[in-house]
Amino acid sequence: MIEETHWHPVAASTDVVDRPLAVRLLGRDLVLWRDGAGALQAWIDRCPHRGSRLSLGQVRDALLECAYHGWRFAPSGQCVLVPALPSFAPPPTHCVPRFEAQEAYGGYHESIALFICPLEPELSQVWFRLAVADFDSSEEQLRAFQHQIFMQDQPILESQSPRLLPLELRNECHTSADKASSAYRRHLRSLRISFGVLP
Numbered sequence: 001m002i003e004e005t006h007w008h009p010v011a012a013s014t015d016v017v018d019r020p021l022a023v024r025l026l027g028r029d030l031v032l033w034r035d036g037a038g039a040l041q042a043w044i045d046r047c048p049h050r051g052s053r054l055s056l057g058q059v060r061d062a063l064l065e066c067a068y069h070g071w072r073f074a075p076s077g078q079c080v081l082v083p084a085l086p087s088f089a090p091p092p093t094h095c096v097p098r099f100e101a102q103e104a105y106g107g108y109h110e111s112i113a114l115f116i117c118p119l120e121p122e123l124s125q126v127w128f129r130l131a132v133a134d135f136d137s138s139e140e141q142l143r144a145f146q147h148q149i150f151m152q153d154q155p156i157l158e159s160q161s162p163r164l165l166p167l168e169l170r171n172e173c174h175t176s177a178d179k180a181s182s183a184y185r186r187h188l189r190s191l192r193i194s195f196g197v198l199p
Contacts, residue, residue, distance in 0.1 A: 001026070003195045009115040009127060013103045016040060020064060022055035024119045026195055030099070031055040035075040036062025042101035043077060048094060064096075121196045122163040126150070166198045 003026055010023040011032055020033040022045055029045040031054045041064070045055050052068040059065070063072040063080065071094075072081040079094035105115075115127040128150045132142065166172055167189045174182055188197060 001195060002192045003118065006191075007102070008117050010042070010117050010125075012127065013040075018059060020055045020057055020059065022053065023117075026118055027120055029053070029055075031064075032101070033059055033064050035059075039075065040101040040103055041075055042099040043073075044097045046096070047071060048079070048096060054096065118196050124196070162198060164196055164198045167193075168199065171198070 008025055010025050010030065011021060015021055016032045016034060018034070020031050023030050023032055031043050031045040033041050033043075035041055043054065043064075045053050047054055047057075047066040047068060049066065049071050050068055052066060054064055054066055054073075056067040057065045058067070060072065063074060065072045070081075070083040071079050072083075073096055074080045077096040077098040078092065079090040079096075082088050082090060082094075117125040119125055128146055134142065137145075165185070165188075167185050169182055169185060189199075
């Protein structure tokens with residue numbers, strides 16, 4: 001699936017602090033956490049031991065610890081400690097698949113953007129940022145204001161049919177005011193996007 005080769009937003013940086021965070025992307029459960037250096041880590045949200053969610057665990061001594069049996073994993077994804085067998089050296093097969101992660105796009109004063117994380121074919125998470133000249137309000141106040149604006153449109157957007165985005169422009173009526181939307185759909189088609197769209 002071509003979508004797996006693209007970068008996708010999955011959370012705000014401020015949401016990944018001192019505890020693991022469960023997120024979903026392209027139908028897959030992931031866990032985000034910060035290692036001892038504060039670097040963002042993104043892994044499959046599944047312990048290789050018994051399949052429990054790593055997002056239910058904790059960060060202990062700069063390692064991600066599974067909540068079930070306490071297995072601890074280094075930022076490389078490799079298990080480095082099995083508490084029930086302290087002298088056991090876990091082999092390379094005792095690891096968690098990882099993904100590249102990066103933080104970008106700063107705060108609410110600096111950006112104008114619509115960030116979309118495709119969770120499932122018919123479900124996405126959206127972050128909306130509208131740069132404003134209001135330098136007296138806190139980021140929290142600006143986030144709350146923008147959330148209110150976005151929530152006013154949510155019921156209308158979610159009522160659209162079909163639920164998958166049609167890429168074929170002939171499947172809907174368009175006007176000259178829809179140039180950006182039409183260009184976006186042509187762009188998705190040129191990228192061979194298949195997740196969450198009608199070809």
